Amino acid sequence: MSHMHEIKAKSMLADGIVRLDVECPKIARKRKAGQFVIVRAAEGAERIPLTICDADAEAGTIALIIQAVGSSSKRLCDLDEGESISDIAGPLGLPTRLDEVDGLCVCVGGGLGTAPLYPIAQALHEQGVELVSILGARSSELIILRDEFEAISDQLLIATDDGSEGHKGFVSEVLAQVIEERETAACVAIGPVLMMKACAEVTRPSGIPTIVSLNPIMVDGTGMCGGCRVSVGGDTKFACVDGPEFDGHEVDFDGLAQRLRTYQVASKHECRLPREQLPH
Amino acid sequence: MPDNNDRVPPGEGKPRREKLIPLSPKERMAIERQDMPEQEAEERRGNFSEVPFGYDDDLAQLEAKRCLECPSAPCIAGCPVGIDIPRFVAHVALADYAEAARTLKEASSLAAICGRVCPQEEQCEAVCVRGKTGEPVAIGRLERFVADWEREHPVDDPEPLPPTGKKVAIIGSGPSGLTAAGDLARKGHKVVIHEALHEPGGVLMYGIPEFRLPKSIVRSEIEAVKRLGADVEVNAVAGRLFTIPELLEEEGFDAVYIATGAGLPVFLNLPGENLIGVFSANEYLTRANLMSAWTYPYTDTPIIQSDRVAVIGAGNTAMDAARTALRLGADHVAIVYRRSRAEMPARIEEIEHAEQEGVEMRLLTNPIEYLGDEDGRLVGLRCVRMELGEPDSSGRRRPIPIEGSEHVYECDTAIVAVGTRPNPLIQSTTPDLLFDKWGRVMIDPETRHTASEGVFAGGDIVSGAATVIAAMGDGKSAARHIHAYLEGELDTAAIIQSIRDRTEE
Ligand code: FES
Numbered sequence: 001m002s003h004m005h006e007i008k009a010k011s012m013l014a015d016g017i018v019r020l021d022v023e024c025p026k027i028a029r030k031r032k033a034g035q036f037v038i039v040r041a042a043e044g045a046e047r048i049p050l051t052i053c054d055a056d057a058e059a060g061t062i063a064l065i066i067q068a069v070g071s072s073s074k075r076l077c078d079l080d081e082g083e084s085i086s087d088i089a090g091p092l093g094l095p096t097r098l099d100e101v102d103g104l105c106v107c108v109g110g111g112l113g114t115a116p117l118y119p120i121a122q123a124l125h126e127q128g129v130e131l132v133s134i135l136g137a138r139s140s141e142l143i144i145l146r147d148e149f150e151a152i153s154d155q156l157l158i159a160t161d162d163g164s165e166g167h168k169g170f171v172s173e174v175l176a177q178v179i180e181e182r183e184t185a186a187c188v189a190i191g192p193v194l195m196m197k198a199c200a201e202v203t204r205p206s207g208i209p210t211i212v213s214l215n216p217i218m219v220d221g222t223g224m225c226g227g228c229r230v231s232v233g234g235d236t237k238f239a240c241v242d243g244p245e246f247d248g249h250e251v252d253f254d255g256l257a258q259r260l261r262t263y264q265v266a267s268k269h270e271c272r273l274p275r276e277q278l279p280h
Numbered sequence: 281m282p283d284n285n286d287r288v289p290p291g292e293g294k295p296r297r298e299k300l301i302p303l304s305p306k307e308r309m310a311i312e313r314q315d316m317p318e319q320e321a322e323e324r325r326g327n328f329s330e331v332p333f334g335y336d337d338d339l340a341q342l343e344a345k346r347c348l349e350c351p352s353a354p355c356i357a358g359c360p361v362g363i364d365i366p367r368f369v370a371h372v373a374l375a376d377y378a379e380a381a382r383t384l385k386e387a388s389s390l391a392a393i394c395g396r397v398c399p400q401e402e403q404c405e406a407v408c409v410r411g412k413t414g415e416p417v418a419i420g421r422l423e424r425f426v427a428d429w430e431r432e433h434p435v436d437d438p439e440p441l442p443p444t445g446k447k448v449a450i451i452g453s454g455p456s457g458l459t460a461a462g463d464l465a466r467k468g469h470k471v472v473i474h475e476a477l478h479e480p481g482g483v484l485m486y487g488i489p490e491f492r493l494p495k496s497i498v499r500s501e502i503e504a505v506k507r508l509g510a511d512v513e514v515n516a517v518a519g520r521l522f523t524i525p526e527l528l529e530e531e532g533f534d535a536v537y538i539a540t541g542a543g544l545p546v547f548l549n550l551p552g553e554n555l556i557g558v559f560s561a562n563e564y565l566t567r568a569n570l571m572s573a574w575t576y577p578y579t580d581t582p583i584i585q586s587d588r589v590a591v592i593g594a595g596n597t598a599m600d601a602a603r604t605a606l607r608l609g610a611d612h613v614a615i616v617y618r619r620s621r622a623e624m625p626a627r628i629e630e631i632e633h634a635e636q637e638g639v640e641m642r643l644l645t646n647p648i649e650y651l652g653d654e655d656g657r658l659v660g661l662r663c664v665r666m667e668l669g670e671p672d673s674s675g676r677r678r679p680i681p682i683e684g685s686e687h688v689y690e691c692d693t694a695i696v697a698v699g700t701r702p703n704p705l706i707q708s709t710t711p712d713l714l715f716d717k718w719g720r721v722m723i724d725p726e727t728r729h730t731a732s733e734g735v736f737a738g739g740d741i742v743s744g745a746a747t748v749i750a751a752m753g754d755g756k757s758a759a760r761h762i763h764a765y766l767e768g769e770l771d772t773a774a775i776i777q778s779i780r781d782r783t784e785e
Contacts, residue, residue, distance in 0.1 A: 026521060040478050046580040047478070047571070072580045087478040089515035219571065219581075222476050222517055223703050224486075224543040225563035231554060236547060241705065255554045258656035262556045265655055266692070268582040269608045271575045273327070278575050 004084035008061050013144040014137075017067050017112065018077045019053070020085075025060030027052070027090050033123035034096030034213065034245055036116070038221040039064065039076065040087040046072035049218045049240070051116035052091060062088075065115035065144065092221045093244045096120045098127060100209065103185025106178055107133045107153070108171050108199050110191020114144050116213050116244075117190045124188075125152035132157065132178055136171035136191070140164040172198035184208050189248060193257040200248035210248035214239045216256060217263075230256050299349045300370035307345075313415040314343040321636040325606045328490045328574055331633060337375070340425045344373035346410060347417045354407040355419060360753030361394075361459070363387040365404055365419055372422055381430040384423065385438065389462035389505055390455065390752060392431065392497050393484060395424025398749040399627050431500055440509055441468035446766045449474060449533040450510075451518045451706075454482020455748045456739030457539035458505050459755030460762070465508040467763050472533075474516040477570065482541055483748070486570040487562070489600050491607065495569070519705035524713075528734055535734045535762050538721060539755065542700040542740035548592065552650030553696075557584065557658030561593070561601045561697035568604050586610040586693035590661045591639075592647055593617065593697035594624040599631060601695045602639045613639050614689065618646040618666050618679045642689065644668070644679065650694060660688040702741045710735075714783050720744055722782065724775045727761040728754065731779040733772055736762055 009021040027037060036051045054063040068077040079085065098120075105124055109117040114135055125131055133153040137143045139162045150156050158166030159174050167174050172195065178184065179202070187210040189199035196212040203210045216239050219225040223241040230239055233250035237243065271278075301308070316339075318324075318332040335343065347369040355365040364383050371380035384391040400406075400420035408416030446469045450457045453475040465471045479485055484498045506512060516522065518540065527533045545560035547553055564583070567573040573583035589605040591598050594617040602613045615634070617624060620643050624631060635641065642663075649662040665685035668677035702719040712732035714722040721730055721737040728736045738754030740746060764770050 030521060044572070044579040070580070075580075087515050089476065089478070089517055089521075091520055092517065219563055219566050220477060220486075222520075222543070223705060224545070225566050226545040226547065226560040227563045229547075229554065236549070236553070241703075252554075258556060259554060261656070262584070263582045265657060266556055267585040268576060269574065269585040270577060273575075275578060277327075278578065 004086055005088050006084050007079055007081050008059070010079070010081050013065065014142045016077070017065065017142075017144055020064050020066065020076070020079065021056075021061045022064060022085055022088065023060055024062045024088050027088065028055040028060050028062050029057045031055050031062065031091035032095035033098070033119040034116075035091035035093050036221075036244060037062070037064070037088050037090030038092060038218065039085060041072055041075040041079070042086050045075055045086075046070070047087075047219060047221070048072055049092075049215060049221060051119070051213075053115045053118055054122075065112065067112050089221060092240055094242070096123060096211070096245060098123055101127075101129050101186045104130045104132065104182055105186045105188065106175060106184055107131055108136075108175055108187065108189040108191070109133070109149075110136045110171050110189075110195040111138075111142070112144075113191030113195070113213075114149075116215075117188060118145050118148055120188055120213075121149065122152055130154050132182070134159065134171050134174045134178070136160065136174075136195070138162060170198060171195060172202050175199055176202045179203065179206060179208060186211070187248075188212075193253050193260065196248060196251075197253035200251070200253070204249055211245050212248040212251060213244045214246060214251065214256060215244065216259060230259075297349070297351070297366070300367075301345055301347065301349060301373045303345055305348055308348055309410075311342060311346045313346065313418055314339045314421075316418070316421050321638070324491065325603075325637045328607055330494055331491055334428055335421055335425045340372050340422060341375060343418050344369045344422055347373070348409055350409045352409070354409065355404040358404040358407040359387075360403065360749050361387050361756050363423075368426060369417065369419065369422055372426060377426055377429045378433070378435045380426045381435045384426055384430075385435070388752070389459060389508070390501050391423055392427035393455070393493060393501055394749055394752070395420055395422075395427050396493050396497075397488060399747060401628065403749070431497070437504070437507055438466060440466050443470070444468040444766065446470065446534045447472070447532055448762060448766075449527045449531075449536045450539060451524075451536065452476075452482055452539040452541055452739070452741075453480035453502070453512060454539060454541050454739065454751060455484060456541075456751035456755040456758075457482065457537065458502065459752040460537050460539065460738070460759040461510040462505045462508055463756060463759035464762060465505070465510045467759075469763070469766065471510040473510055473512045474518060474522070475512060475514045476517040478514050479570065480512050480514060486566040487597065487600070489565065489569055489604050490574075491603065492600065517705070519709040524706070524710045524732070524735060535736065535765055537755075537758050537762060538706060538730070538735065538737040538741055539739045539751070540703060540706060540741050541751075542745045543703040544701045545696070546699045546701055547696055548647065548698060550647060550649055552652055552658070555650050555652040555658045556656050557586075557692050558650055558694045558696065559584075561591075561597045561695050562700065564601055564695050565597070565604065568608070574604075574608060583608065584693055587612070588691040589613040589693045589695065590616050590647070590689055590691045591695045591697055593699070594619075594626055595697060595699070596626045596630050598695075598697035599626045599634045599639075601697050602634055603637055605693065605695070606637055606639065610693070614642045614691075615639060616642045616645050616647055616661065616663065616689065618644065619676065620644055620668060623676050646679065646681065647694075648686075651688065658692055658694055660690045661694055662686060662688050700740075700745055702744075706741070714779055718744060722779050724779060727764075727770060727775060728758040729761065729765070729770065729772060729775045731776050733776065734765065736765075
């Protein structure tokens, strides 16, 4: 995989959210729902984890959905068709364990979490599982993958913070309604930490198995740094090798949220040497 | 000059050799061990440049002339890769650096690295005859000198043998994998190294800091291995992108060498370990080294800016982390270690360098809790003082807590450097392999063959956590036996059976 990975197609899904279809034949063949890759856009860029949102084994491409938040994700979003990504490692993490779902499954996606949710929902759909999907975002035009979810869901519900579409409020509130009205076998909730926590609280009283997919700080993605550690059921787990999916009722979401803020609350080292004095 | 082919492997006999340096033993004995010039402590803690400058020609020749060229040459047996030390040293004394470089290359593809990070004081220099009455020949410094000279004045690589048509996959591009790759490529086998990260080198790249082992040196040593004919695939995660059975059954490899190291960091499982500011040494060093976070914002990967740092543990990795923290601008850095100085596993040279730079050694101090503020940031490490009691099973005196000695070391960063374990990724995807209860691959110690046909293993995935040079020694030995295997000279059925028998005991 030492060659560059060409971007075969690029599309804007919403403001600041980009989909890239990237040449990566071996990973496209190997990946399973729930797995992710670590991407380094170019020399000097950060290694960032991204879910494999979709893959075309024949064309040899994988789809990545990226929101420009930091300098490295911005670098990726700025790449155009025909340009290349220097490094992609994967498929990482454990695939989704699907065999356990027997009955209705509610899939809840918040913001960019809708991207990692899609391959799981798709796999469930292919298994013949009945799906109710709930997608949420700040406002209507930020809902991504709507058509894709429409195509595989028996029912699609929307929640927006500003009420521009569907329920005005949180996806967890919609989830509460759904499980009250219908016998629910399982729930998959992926999105911001607080949203996943809220969803897990909604399903906890009725004991509905709830899978969440975590996106902590990562460096290597292979179990080497421990930066991705989270507490699950009181044990320390490494999300990159033991996850990224865990039992939502066992995850310490507060601890996860705290660690995600590391480089916001702690100051970052800044190099004061003149550029010429750096090695290479 | 002795013919290379006559050189007998270490410990198996003594080559007869003539002395090359035209000096009497008395003249040699009169020369004192030469110091290696280095950056002043005050200056170097403000930069990432290498600490020692290395010998110049005069110093190197003078030091080399101290070698007695004793017939027993115990140093050769003391070297895990069996370098013909007296011969290379003699060529330095004669200022024939090209010949010295060729001598190194016969045994080691990574001399510039060994010369910097090997614990020579426990190996070749520990058994040097001159050490009996004074100080041993500075073999490590001379090795470094020659390897550095060679980078500026490349000598021809030994011609690889004609292609054998056999393919070997190496998993992991750290010291063990690179050594095996170099040796196998020279034998004419097609070698493909699989590296999980985006750049090869393993611990040499992500673990050992720039100021101790410049990355440019690691890169040039890897280029040399590639010139021998080895290919490197980066971003190739074993157990995820491919499995070992796939390499053998689908991708046409005839043998596999597992050298993935012991990459999994161990934490202490103390309360508060998930606070902001607590890192494994692996994460801290990987950010600083592989990801060049110390050059942020020229590069994208951030690393914490610390004021007060506790590094827990006292091995080489702990020293590396402590000295990195100083260079990143920390005001105060302390090593927190529950045993005493005598038990510190780091090399003396590393401990001394750290102390010169101002790292505090808080010995006989055991951390019991990380303390945080309301934002979840680390603010201190609660510790208890220890005293040494009776020796434990490892023979080291067991530290026991002193009652009423609890205290808090204030710090905003804690770096946990108490060891690593083998990464379980391979274990979960290679059914035939057998592992011990620590997750280490079980091998036949003689041949390094595992319980799976055609699969060999070495380095930290077998030994737990050892040194760079021990991993290289394993790589050399593995290469020899993989070659024998490819020639059909290894009775793998018997080997596999003997490993299986061991697990049943
Ligand atoms: S990302 Fe480094 S261990 Fe998971």
